[in-house]
Amino acid sequence: MKIYEKAPAKINLLLDVLRKREDGFHEVEMIMTMVDLADRLEMYELPRDQIVLSSHAGFIPLDEKNLAFQAARLIKDRCGVERGVYIHLDKQIPVAAGLAGGSSDAAATLRGLNRLWGLGLSVRELEALGAELGSDVPFCIRGGTAIATGRGEKLESIESPPQCWVVLAKPPINVSTADVYGKLRAAEIERHPSIPGMVDAIRRQSFQDVCAGLGNVLESVTLPKYSEVRQIKEVMTKLGADGVLMSGSGPTVFGLVSKESKVSRIYNGLRGFCKEVYVVRLLT
Ligand SMILES: C[C@](O)(CO)[C@H](O)COP(=O)(O)OP(=O)(O)OC[C@H]1O[C@@H](n2ccc(N)nc2=O)[C@H](O)[C@@H]1O
């Protein structure tokens, strides 16, 4: 039997940091949602007790450094499964982009192997396993739109924002999440974006207020350091995107756009100097 899972990318509509914790992680408050840019995973059982991962993407590890591999090993060990699995990963989400590609692959692997091996784990149990792999993994299991607190693993689902186009632009630079959090001085953050404001805007399905409420305090670290990210933000805004924000720790910038007529102008304007541009929809 073959199992197929989709692993969609996430964007952070809001990312606030409250403080640095004793364990080195940061206490965050985020609103996350999924977009319809997704990796695809195919899984089937192997007779021998081994995990084999393949992908045509040449730029990701295929051993225990890969989050999908780690997810397979974790669920296998925890549930005492003595059979093996072959996982093929069709990578569509840009790597190290701030779109949680690796986390979503890990989440899809946990969901898929739960089905393949008939383990009967609940979504909550899968989320708890996911939290051992990374802060974004529980949200990637849950999907939809959620408020994420703690280090990102405590989730409260909320309704989806109003449907719109999402233009994603990733400059060709690598940004380390650990490095960005490491450079943030949480006590010195001047403006905290408002979670209640964004939740209210979503409840009222006000696209304009969702755009006005976007905020990510990690921009204060990434933007001064990388002119490419600043430039993409400026160009997207000038080209008429309704709301523009960096996702996660960057470097991808997303633009929310309500009118289809504006989308191709924004796409073409960005393609002039940024190779990786995607036009997608929210996964509502
Ligand atoms: C930037 C975001 O992607 C926004 O959704 C997440 O906050 C980060 O999620 P992630 O990539 O799954 O992060 P993890 O793999 O758990 O952690 C990577 C590194 O980021 C830092 N980190 C991450 C999450 C958090 N709440 N505080 C942190 O300080 C830690 O240094 C950690 O070593």
Ligand SMILES: Nc1ncnc2c1ncn2[C@@H]1O[C@H](COP(=O)(O)OP(=O)(O)OP(=O)(O)O)[C@@H](O)[C@H]1O
């Ligand atoms: N399945 C995977 N897909 C992509 N990268 C992976 C995967 N597993 C491990 N990695 C490694 O993890 C690093 C981060 O990749 P990823 O695409 O998950 O970052 P990200 O989108 O910035 O994540 P986040 O938004 O959660 O911080 C890369 O350096 C990559 O080599």
